[in-house]
Amino acid sequence: SINDQLQSIKPKFFLIKMIKVKTVYSSFIPLQGPLLALRDWVAIESDSSNVLKRPDLHRMMEMAAQKLRLMGGTVELVDIGEQELPDGQTLALPKVVTAQFGNDPNKHTVCVYGHVDVQPAKLEDGWATDPYNLTDINGNLYGRGASDNKAPVLAWIHAVEAYQALNMELPVNVKFVIEGMEETGSNGLDAMILAQRDTFFSDVDYIIISDCGWLSRRPALTYGTRGNCYFYAEVEGPKQDLHSGVYGGTVIEPMTDLVGILGDPSGKILIPGIREAVAPLSDEEWRMYQDIQFDIDNYKNKIGVNELMYSNKVDLLAHMWRYPTVSIHGIEGAFSDPGTKTVIPAKVTAKFSIRQVPNMDPAMVKKQVTDYLHSVFAKRKSPNKLKVTMVIGAKPWLADTQHPLYDAGKAAVKRVFDMDPDLIREGGTIPIARTFQDVTGKSIIMMPIGGFDDGLHSQNEKMSRYNYIEGTKLFVAYLNEVSQIKHTSV
Amino acid sequence: SINDQLQSIKPKFFLIKMIKVKTVYSSFIPLQGPLLALRDWVAIESDSSNVLKRPDLHRMMEMAAQKLRLMGGTVELVDIGEQELPDGQTLALPKVVTAQFGNDPNKHTVCVYGHVDVQPAKLEDGWATDPYNLTDINGNLYGRGASDNKAPVLAWIHAVEAYQALNMELPVNVKFVIEGMEETGSNGLDAMILAQRDTFFSDVDYIIISDCGWLSRRPALTYGTRGNCYFYAEVEGPKQDLHSGVYGGTVIEPMTDLVGILGDPSGKILIPGIREAVAPLSDEEWRMYQDIQFDIDNYKNKIGVNELMYSNKVDLLAHMWRYPTVSIHGIEGAFSDPGTKTVIPAKVTAKFSIRQVPNMDPAMVKKQVTDYLHSVFAKRKSPNKLKVTMVIGAKPWLADTQHPLYDAGKAAVKRVFDMDPDLIREGGTIPIARTFQDVTGKSIIMMPIGGFDDGLHSQNEKMSRYNYIEGTKLFVAYLNEVSQIKHTSV
Structure with a gap:
């Protein structure tokens, strides 16, 4: 287990490079922090689809709130009411965690959305390890919810911690909205966003979601979901x-x-x-799909099939997205x-x-x-x-890839990974993206850090150490890039 | 629970009447014995379809053997080898219990077949009570395996005990074959019967199976199974x-x-x-079905449906049997x-x-x-x-209802219940009936004591106290009737 491993680990550190107005700040952050935090979060079976696990889910929301409180954030646990079950009974929904770091009116304000509920998982489903005991095998961290969406939420938290560890001011105000019903359709969140449109969300300029994955080993920015x-x-x-x-x-x-x-x-x-x-599929879309890095054989191997519904890249991407x-x-x-x-x-x-x-x-x-x-x-x-x-x-969601938010994303990816991102869509659903767009009218970007082979919703879900740590760096860099967006272009 | 109930029970007894050569012997047998025995047997989750429950199944066979040993029977636990699972692994089969009471060559020898494995059952399936904690509600004893087939096997054992309690010689030699794989197709039993055809089975005259139920409140003898x-x-x-x-x-x-x-x-x-x-359905069969007591509305009510595949009795019985x-x-x-x-x-x-x-x-x-x-x-x-x-x-099985075994059955039913039995078939399967017939060449009778509404294989399976106790009396009487069969007609 991670625990045993940490007992014997030699102190290791990872390097954070932050670029601000052409100055490089470097800092060494202990690696234990992120690994221990992820282990603790994965250990909670916060399965939102199973009503019997609701107490675990409540505990998970409290744990996320406590983490943000200890960092000095302004934190609230927002009651979003009850859920009606198919048999007519009602059940308390997990509270939504909101948090705020910084409220400088001269800075942009970003709102990071994430979720800490998970899909069901049982060892008997064919997991090689206990899905609720984070296990490191060859640099991959296996556990239910590791990639979807606990490590990405933690990476955003670590990004804020990195600034704090360096005693540096955040380049933008950072807000969090963390929910516990994403896997079953974000029950209750729509109403909460609507209710807080003119309060919590009133000063938010941009919404950032990191609840998806890359398409290949190349980093990606996501501009649509089903x-x-x-x-x-x-x-x-x-x-x-x-x-x-x-x-x-x-x-x-x-x-x-x-x-x-x-x-x-x-x-x-x-x-x-x-x-x-x-x-209908437009010619422009067709050309865009042509340029995306996507290895069909790799995809087949990953899934373990000899034949797919379609044999060419454009058809496959189109039917995926x-x-x-x-x-x-x-x-x-x-x-x-x-x-x-x-x-x-x-x-x-x-x-x-x-x-x-x-x-x-x-x-x-x-x-x-x-x-x-x-x-x-x-x-x-x-x-x-x-x-x-x-x-x-x-509902599905689709963004404008010409927006400065995406330019900032491309710059941050270039900075951390030294390459251009693929612009991709996501076959899965992040229900709340569409609501954010419709209710707040704010621009949204999806910035995934999950690997293409993380096994979301499947047996042996994982997040690699590499993506977790480099992803944290990406978020650190992105906050800085977003601060450079001209205010007129909001 | 039965246990609580037994703590507070006033001493109650049930009457055994045995008729032998025009003499009536009466005996009072304490009711606790059968209830406690059934409670202990039902408590074991002897689910033969779940490989994880195999240790319980082994324990169940040992418990049955021990019961027969304590009664002075000659008991063996016969190793019947291994089971091959679909994935190629092998697993030890539960041993078959054989027992013998009496070996007088001047008497007929009957062999009672039964099984002590059960179908799967979980409280969550919709049971009103714990399926492995025998619970008495209004004279019905609820528990998985209560009717299929633990109480009937115990009733046969109690029948022998009744003779022993009276210090009376058994009117026939009684053998038992008790297996633990019936619910999944009696794996291994065919080979065991074949192997012991000329030893254990060589002196057996008749085989008796009580692994089914009545069709109505009228007692029944069963002459066929699917x-x-x-x-x-x-x-x-x-x-x-x-x-x-x-x-x-x-x-x-x-x-x-x-x-x-x-x-x-x-x-x-x-x-x-x-x-x-x-x-094809013969005219004689058609007429026989016409005469059977079968209340369609009762059947619908029991199942809880408004409409069946067919609306008349003969079609329904034909498609059931x-x-x-x-x-x-x-x-x-x-x-x-x-x-x-x-x-x-x-x-x-x-x-x-x-x-x-x-x-x-x-x-x-x-x-x-x-x-x-x-x-x-x-x-x-x-x-x-x-x-x-x-x-x-x-395979299916079909008996000759003109055989003296069935006449003896009719007489025993008449003696205990004061009415004639229905001659019925069984939609379910008792796989071993056909094997007994094919391998040993002996005549077989099925003599059910289960109620028509016992819920075999369903939630809330039960055996009524009435059927359990009157069934025991039926078996006592039947042993006596069988002893009257002329040796020439074997």
């Missing part, structure tokens, strides 16, 4: 599970109904209206353990999601999916009951 | 689970493939050759927990089974299913890999 509509399709039949030998042949089985309405020989999205809403896709994640209520069980499950709920792109509208998609499934189900003339629920409805 | 072929259809794609946002749209998802090959709008068995093999059916039990490897997870599962295994009836042949069904799924999968032109495995292949 949204996501997540559905439950529940088919309910008998009042309890039945023995398939004793009852099989007499009851209309919910599982047969469910698989029947999901199953489709083509594997395409059959729902009318979905594809029609998608913005700017076309919708449907994934069936699994079925709750059926027999899913190892071994054999001869059961007719009484109530089964399929979970699937459709990634959203411009110009799809989640409200419309909800209606399209619900109508379609009910029409297919009606044809079965089943006595079972179908219930379709959309539990997440997150 | 077999079962249980399949795993595994689709394997990426080397690990992937984030559906990041990768969705580029990879061919195993879950889509799997649902695509399982899903069928009609809900019928589409596999060529399956229905063609089924023996003598036509094949397919059930999809669930999918292993996909996301099955509560909450949302945006994952593309890398390897997913559907579990489904097809109930076998005369004249289907499991070896043929295996080929038909495998060929069919591969042909449907091939049409998808998917780069993923499909693997179809048949993990259980149990």
Whole structure:
């Protein structure tokens, strides 16, 4: 474990170079700090999708707040109310942590957004190590949430700490918004942003999000994300599970109904209206995709498949970033353990999601999916009951890459990595990006530090030491670059 | 709990009436014995389908053997070798318990078969009580395995104990064969029976199985069971689970493939050759079904549905007992927990089974299913890999209801319950019935004592006190009736 390793570690340090008005400041920051902090954060199973883990999630928010308080920030834990569960019960949402460092009206103010909740993970899913015990193997730090999004949030915190350690003034005012419901659709955050638009967010000039990854070994800046509509399709039949030998042949089985309405020989999205809403691919986009560094063989190797949906780079990038896709994640209520069980499950709920792109509208998609499934189900003339629920409805987001925020990003990447970043989009969803844009009207940049092979949402998620530490340096440099943006261009 | 209840119970007793050559012997047997024994047996999670529970299963077999040893039986724990798991590993099978009470060559010898392994059960599945803590509610004893098959095995043991308590000689020699792999297809038992055909089984005249239930409140004798072929259809794609946002749209998802090959709008068995093999329904069968006591509304209420596959009694009984059916039990490897997870599962295994009836042949069904799924999968032109495995292949069984064994059964039912039994079949599978028939050539009777609403394989499985105790009396009476069978008719 990291702990054992730290016991035996020789004092190691990493170099922070900060460039301010042509002067180089150097500082040695102990490496233990970031590693211990990440270990402590990963140790908390802050799974926002599992209601049984809610106490851990509350603890995680408190831990993040305490860290920022100890650094001297002005910290608040904002109550964002309750969550309504599908069964009608309510549950307290994790509070949102806001923090502020500096309030000089002559400086720009950036607001860093991040989240400290995680996707589910169990050792039995096929992890090589305990997902909640950060483990360093060959310079990679394995643990659930390491890359998504705990290390990036900590890297931003370390960037502020680096200035403090050098007794240097921050070049911009830095605010934090850290939430705990990102993995399930940022429940409650929209309302909180709206409520604080004219208070906490009123002096914010730019919003920075580091909740994604590079596309290759080349650093990247991200200018778009897909949204996501997540559905439950529940088919309910008998009042309890039945023995398939004793009852099989007499009851209309919910599982047969469910698989029947999901199953489709083509594997395409059959729902009318979905594809029609998608913005067409422009020639300019096509050319841009052509120039991006993306190794198809590398991608295949990483995933471990011989064949992809498409065989050329532009088609692949386009279907990763700017076309919708449907994934069936699994079925709750059926027999899913190892071994054999001869059961007719009484109530089964399929979970699937459709990634959203411009110009799809989640409200419309909800209606399209619900109508379609009910029409297919009606044809079965089943006595079972179908219930379709959309539990997440997150919009896509797209930024203007010509904005000075992106120029500052390119400069910071150049400074730390000595190369130009790729300008990329993200297939995944950062639901709140779109809300920030719509509600605050501020410009947003996504500045990832995660590696292309970090395994977000998968077994063996990791963040490399290299990306964690160089990423921290990038953020230090970026704060400085942003301070150079002319005030007129805000 | 039963324990608390027993602390406060007033001494209660139940009456055993044994009729031997026109003489009535009565005895009072303390009720605590059977209840405590069942509580101890149910407390062991002897789930044969879960390899992690194998130590509990070994302990269960040892406990059954010890019980029979303490009663003075000649007991053996027979090593039946190892089980090969789908991944190629091997695991010791639970030993088979054999026991013998009496070896008078002038008496008939019956062999009672039963099993003490259980189906999986977890409180979260929707049990009202801990499935491994036997709980008495209104005269029903709730617990996994209470009815299937722990209480019936104990009832046979108590029947022998009743004779012993009265210092009466057993009217027939009684042997026991108790196994621990019934719920997953009686792995290893076929070979053990074959190996001991000319030793342990050589002097056995009749085989008795009490591993099923009544059809209504009327007691029943069972003369047929369906077999079962249980399949795993595994689709394997990426080397690990992937984030559906990041990768969705580029990879061919195993879950889509799997649902695509399982899903069928009609809900019928589409596999060529399956229905063609089924023996046609005879006029005599049709008339027999007409006479059976079966309340359709009661059946619907019990299951909790408004509509069944068929609306008349004969069709329902026929499809419960003598036509094949397919059930999809669930999918292993996909996301099955509560909450949302945006994952593309890398390897997913559907579990489904097809109930076998005369004249289907499991070896043929295996080929038909495998060929069919591969042909449907091939049409998808998917780069993923499909693997179809048949993990259980149990044949159906059918007895001659004109045999004196059934006459003896009718007489015993009449004696204890003062009514005639229904002659019924069983939709479920007792794999070993067919093997006993084929290997030993002995006649078999199934004499159920489980209630029609015991919830085998479901949540809240139970055995009523009434059926447990009256069932014990039935077995006492039956041993006596069997002793009256003329030796010539063996």
